[in-house]
Amino acid sequence: EIVLTQSPGTLSLSPGERATLSCRASQSVSSSYLAWYQQKPGQAPRLLIYGASSRATGIPDRFSGSGSGTDFTLTISRLEPEDFAVYYCQQYGSSRRWTFGQGTKVEIK
Amino acid sequence: EVQLVESGGGLVQPGGSLRLSCAASGFTVSSNYMSWVRQAPGKGLEWVSVIYSGGSTYYADSVKGRFTISRDNSKNTLYLQMNSLRAEDTAVYYCAIDSSGYDAFDIWGQGTMVTVSS
Numbered sequence: 001e002i003v004l005t006q007s008p009g010t011l012s013l014s015p016g017e018r019a020t021l022s023c024r025a026s027q028s029v030s031s032s033y034l035a036w037y038q039q040k041p042g043q044a045p046r047l048l049i050y051g052a053s054s055r056a057t058g059i060p061d062r063f064s065g066s067g068s069g070t071d072f073t074l075t076i077s078r079l080e081p082e083d084f085a086v087y088y089c090q091q092y093g094s095s096r097r098w099t100f101g102q103g104t105k106v107e108i109k
Numbered sequence: 110e111v112q113l114v115e116s117g118g119g120l121v122q123p124g125g126s127l128r129l130s131c132a133a134s135g136f137t138v139s140s141n142y143m144s145w146v147r148q149a150p151g152k153g154l155e156w157v158s159v160i161y162s163g164g165s166t167y168y169a170d171s172v173k174g175r176f177t178i179s180r181d182n183s184k185n186t187l188y189l190q191m192n193s194l195r196a197e198d199t200a201v202y203y204c205a206i207d208s209s210g211y212d213a214f215d216i217w218g219q220g221t222m223v224t225v226s227s
Contacts, residue, residue: 035213044203044217088154092212096167098156
């Protein structure tokens, strides 16, 4: 089973700053099957990025994804107040099962 | 508009059973895969189970042999039968689908809370 490790656990930043979130896989992941989600308290997760770098419908272009193999990155170019939330990476494996990372909390500094 | 509405959560004693439902609208449950994902209080997301359009089912090791995913095409509803429940099964349970061919979950329900406690 592929394990996804996200870092850092918490990112303390100010609005307008750039956020860089990391997701590292224990073995190579197909870029086609790497996704990122945003979750706010009391809400269901929202899909941001699929296929490692494609934005889902309605997602602002300040969100971007990159990476391949075992190292993937979610970048928020300029943090807006509504971007402070928890972010999860997710992969879909050949075993037809999904795995989530443990999450990165982006908090207001 | 695609919508998913979960129901069936509640308080159950350890060892008990519960069946969750996920009613879909704007989407045919048999047309693509559908999953259950859970989140324990204050914790991260954990994938639980999936059912594919052809009927194949898969489970996380933590629930295999205790949970059963199924669907009723006539009611356009997804189910999760949970047996032999444990305290560690306490969580919000979400159903989620890939409605756009993203190989990721782009539509989620609002979640239903399951509490396993005596």
